[in-house]
Amino acid sequence: MSRYLLLTVLTLFSHSLLAATPIIEIEIRDHLFYPAEITIPADTKIKLIIINTDNAAEEFESYEMNREKVIPAGSKGVVFIGPLRAGEYPFFGEFFPKTAQGKVIVK
């Protein structure tokens, strides 16, 4: 029993230690996302690094992915997304929603 428990614990930890989380960078410039579309594999956790080069703060928001984070002006922020099922997940900048639009395509 305890051996199984140990095995389970080790499996859980090795998974999080060995499988390095892929990193994708998104830049906010002139209230637009670059790139505005990113493609990621299904069932995978991704670390987004969002770099805001504007003079105004922006809020990275996605209802579909349940994500919401203020990225300060001239700064950057980390947002983990996924694992997600295949499909399209729009995101937008809540402070400048007219221009700042993008989506995550999960394949």
Next chain:
Amino acid sequence: MLLNAVIIILREVIEASLLISIFMAFCQTYNVSRRWLILALAIGLSTAALYAVNISIVSQWLDGVGQEVINASIHIMVYLVLLVFLTLAMTIKTGRNRPLIMLVMLIGVTFASIREGSEIILYIHGFVGIPELLPPVLMGGVIGAGIGLSVGVLFYYLLVNLSSKHGAQLGILLCLCVAGGMILQATQLLSQADWIASQYPLWDTSMWINERSVIGQLLYALVGYEATPMPIQVISYISALSLMIMSAAFSYIHSSRPQS
């Protein structure tokens, strides 16, 4: 831009406004001093300004998820405040715990105003350098804040003017609504920070009430509505509210027993 500002500010103001109206109505009904409110708002809003100014530094803490962890802690703190408040409020007729209740309300409003205030400051501040957008954003902000405060005032008068039984029932219900919203937001932030593992949603109600809609946004602010909650969010929500109900019920039964 104007409508966007109205919604953003309304969503921030309504949570704090509701919390304050519950506490104010409680003070009015049970004759508790309300002087603590000014102190709570003063500490809360000045800390909010400090937080907003240093947001870039905070964001870099804990490998880039400092903001999530601090905000989640604030949400959990407001939940704990509501848990303790509701438990102590059940003993109000015994006359004990009054100073403690005031302290708890002070802490609650302080933390709520740090969270909501900093978000508003960050949002408005971004438009200071954009002269053509600043007026509509300020105008929208004033309207949003006005609606948010009006909702608070409405609930205040409703709570104060209902019979004591129904007022107490509505007050408890509102406490549970706000508390549930706090727990939901905290779990969402911790999953975004990868402090708790992200899970596939348990259900999807976005075809009935979309989170983008005005109703969805209001429900989000009032009860923490989430169209696609993760299992851990649903479990936390139910556990947190059950704990509050049990704690309040226990306190009520205990305090209404004749003292020997």
